[in-house]
Amino acid sequence: GAYGACGTISQDSDYVVALSASQYSGGSNCYRRVGINYNGHHVDATVVDLCAGCASGSIDMSPVVFQQLAPLAVGRLHGVEWDFE
Numbered sequence: 001g002a003y004g005a006c007g008t009i010s011q012d013s014d015y016v017v018a019l020s021a022s023q024y025s026g027g028s029n030c031y032r033r034v035g036i037n038y039n040g041h042h043v044d045a046t047v048v049d050l051c052a053g054c055a056s057g058s059i060d061m062s063p064v065v066f067q068q069l070a071p072l073a074v075g076r077l078h079g080v081e082w083d084f085e
Helices: 021-027 063-069
Strands: 016-019 033-038 041-050 059-061 081-084
Touching: 016 021, 021 041, 033 059, 033 063, 041 063, 059 063
Parallel strands: 016 041
Antiparallel strands: 016 059, 033 041, 033 081
8 A cells, every 4th residue: 555645554445535736725635535426426435645636626536436436447537526525
């Protein structure tokens, strides 16, 4: 695993996400739960990291979270909706 910006170690098998700098808010959203929707699929995950390369509103998902929405081979999803729970 690897340390996220929130200070915990996460594995690819953990239901976790990284937020863009504007949503990460200097860490104030660490460990908040988010609900993610895409193409009729829903998954919950926990914020554990900052995604420096993400545009505002975009999230970076662990492989296990991504796979609940689409095959990993898709690479990048457009039209994902998410919000804090």
